[in-house]
Amino acid sequence: EDQRLKIGALTTHRQLERSELIRERFGALADAVQNLGSVQNRNVATIGGNICNAAPSADTAPPLLVHEAEVTMEGPKGRRSMALEEFFLGPGKTALGPEEVLLEFSLPWPSDGAASAYWKHSRRQAMDLPILGVAMYLEAELKEAGPLGEAFAQGAPLEELLEALDRSEIYCKEVRLALGVAAPTPMRAKGAEAVLKGKRLSTEGLLEMGQVASEEAQPRDTVRGAAWYRREMIRVLPKRLALFCLKRIMGRKG
Ligand SMILES: Cc1cc2nc3c(=O)[nH]c(=O)nc-3n(C[C@H](O)[C@H](O)[C@H](O)COP(=O)(O)OP(=O)(O)OC[C@H]3O[C@@H](n4cnc5c(N)ncnc54)[C@H](O)[C@@H]3O)c2cc1C
Known part of the structure; x- marks a missing residue:
């Protein structure tokens, strides 16, 4: 331990x-x-x-x-x-x-049922600093993960993966969210974490988490991106990060 x-x-x-x-x-x-x-x-x-x-x-x-x-x-x-x-x-x-x-x-050491992922939101895929960086650590309890497992296996696009998540029964045992280029220092979005912890994972819950995170953040306008754009990305990216984590968790179990 x-x-x-x-x-x-x-x-x-x-x-x-x-x-x-x-x-x-x-x-x-x-x-x-x-x-x-x-x-x-x-x-x-x-x-x-x-x-x-x-x-x-x-x-x-x-x-x-x-x-x-x-x-x-x-x-x-x-x-x-x-x-x-x-x-x-x-x-x-x-x-x-x-x-x-x-x-x-x-x-x-991470829990057995946990995985983490990082999304570097940048214009280019190489040699570029992030407009925004978002990391998530998620520990999940997979009660009924069949629909999401099938969607992953089919390589379904994001919106279909989210629909499959809503049809599955997966609970969030622990979640941590951290943001880069969203404040004067890299930060944890703890208010946003509290929104999801202990709840059933759903598109709605992840959007609510993103909304709270975007309110906690203090982004500014820079040459790489405007503050409003960063807030909007913070709002929507937790959905994607949760799916990355779940794919890793379920890949290990499978
Ligand atoms: C072309 C280019 C692209 C880059 N792209 C990225 C990128 O995509 N993402 C990104 O995050 N960064 C990027 N960087 C920034 C940089 O490469 C990283 O921050 C790198 O990890 C710095 O590590 P270093 O060992 O070179 O540190 P240094 O540059 O040698 O040190 C950085 C500072 O930390 C201090 N320091 C270093 N080690 C210690 C220590 N152990 N104890 C106390 N003080 C210490 C140094 O004194 C200095 O003040 C890029 C840089 C360049 C030049």
């Missing part, structure tokens, strides 16, 4: 991308690193650097937030740890003291 995954700060994105364990159990992180910069960037750039940079657009931040990562740092006064959520203080600002270095990330 107390098993945790430790990732050293100097681990490169490419090492994470090539890790079967990350792909199998920490899907959101795998999604993030496989589309971060170029292969050349990923070969040298580290997860520690991505987080210490504290850019609101850091692709690894939302996945680490939904996996409730803790960070450990060390300086002349010794070693200390804190939740990653408390580490981000503002754009480019972290809780690191001037003489401290980040040592590692520690992530709790």
